[in-house]
Amino acid sequence: MTDRQITICLAAAPGGHLSELLNLRTAYESYPHFFVINEHTGRTDGRLGRVHHVPDYGVGTRWQRARAIVRLVSTSVRIYVMERPNVVVTTGPATGLVLAVLVRAAGGHVVYVECSAQVTVPSLSGRAFRWIANRFYVQWPTLLPHYPGAEYRGLLL
Amino acid sequence: MIFVTVGTHQMPFNRLLVAVDAAGEGGLLGDAEIVVQSGSCTHRCAGTRQMAYVSGEEFDSLLDRADLVISHGGIGTVLTALRRRKHVIAIPRLQQFGEHNNDHQLQVCAELDRQHALFTSPDTADLPALLARDIAELSPFDPPTDIVDAVRADLASFARRRSR
Numbered sequence: 001m002t003d004r005q006i007t008i009c010l011a012a013a014p015g016g017h018l019s020e021l022l023n024l025r026t027a028y029e030s031y032p033h034f035f036v037i038n039e040h041t042g043r044t045d046g047r048l049g050r051v052h053h054v055p056d057y058g059v060g061t062r063w064q065r066a067r068a069i070v071r072l073v074s075t076s077v078r079i080y081v082m083e084r085p086n087v088v089v090t091t092g093p094a095t096g097l098v099l100a101v102l103v104r105a106a107g108g109h110v111v112y113v114e115c116s117a118q119v120t121v122p123s124l125s126g127r128a129f130r131w132i133a134n135r136f137y138v139q140w141p142t143l144l145p146h147y148p149g150a151e152y153r154g155l156l157l
Numbered sequence: 158m159i160f161v162t163v164g165t166h167q168m169p170f171n172r173l174l175v176a177v178d179a180a181g182e183g184g185l186l187g188d189a190e191i192v193v194q195s196g197s198c199t200h201r202c203a204g205t206r207q208m209a210y211v212s213g214e215e216f217d218s219l220l221d222r223a224d225l226v227i228s229h230g231g232i233g234t235v236l237t238a239l240r241r242r243k244h245v246i247a248i249p250r251l252q253q254f255g256e257h258n259n260d261h262q263l264q265v266c267a268e269l270d271r272q273h274a275l276f277t278s279p280d281t282a283d284l285p286a287l288l289a290r291d292i293a294e295l296s297p298f299d300p301p302t303d304i305v306d307a308v309r310a311d312l313a314s315f316a317r318r319r320s321r
Contacts, residue, residue: 005319006319024305027306027312087315089308109311109312111308116232117261119261119267120264120268121264140268152301153302153304153307154300154301154303154304155236155300156304157233
């Protein structure tokens with residue numbers, strides 16, 4: 001019996017979101033995987049291996065952000081076609097949202113972890129991923145009432 | 158030893174250091190050795206060993222030696238101290254004072270306060286009162302630790318389902 005391998009897309013915004021995602025390393029590293037990170041001014045850590053960048057949709061004028069979101073969609077589709085992931089693991093915010101929708105639509109698996117900075121108030125991305133993720137983790141028990149079906153298994157830090 | 162730390166965030170947090178100084182002058186810190194990691198702060202604390210930044214190893218060593226940790230409300234710092242069962246007083250960096258871009262440290266501190274894991278107030282004027290609190294009021298912070306295992310098991314389960 002051949003193992004039909006899973007290919008994992010690891011998506012996060014640079015900074016705190018990415019650091020927390022990397023703390024899941026022992027869970028994902030034995031599978032083929034690649035990173036999707038928003039474009040940013042710093043250098044991307046070369047140790048991450050295969051990295052795709054998607055536009056930073058959070059800065060600039062309303063027009064610039066709208067155009068960035070359109071590019072986010074087209075870039076995500078391109079990455080999906082190129083890499084064919086069947087799993088998305090993400091700590092948000094919306095970096096992997098489009099890829100997650102595509103993966104889910106194709107019968108894949110999506111894991112979302114709400115960032116540790118969200119203690120009492122759900123994030124916007126959490127509210128979106130609630131409908132897309134197969135597994136949803138919060139890092140503070142105070143968020144459980146906001147996300148029915150979510151699990152609390154402590155902190156990723 | 159009292160270890161005061163403001164973390165490595167690029168914005169300063171002089172408000173905490175000024176309060177620590179005032180507490181020291183008021184005799185509230187006893188004759189303890191005081192070590193300050195001051196980051197981008199410009200305030201110089203009197204009678205302390207003060208450094209802007211320390212290496213990871215030195216930070217761990219200072220934390221180990223500390224009897225009391227007076228910290229900003231950064232989850233990384235606070236969690237590291239709580240895991241070592243330290244007596245922690247945390248003052249959250251606040252956006253209104255230019256100490257951070259948002260107020261998530263306030264949320265973190267409030268929740269840890271609710272869990273009796275540390276002493277906190279957003280107002281540094283409360284530092285003397287926080288210093289006077291009884292350590293017996295605190296409970297060990299023991300959240301679950303199996304999120305990585307949970308994700309690992311979940312991915313393995315999906316991989317197995319794919320291979321059938």
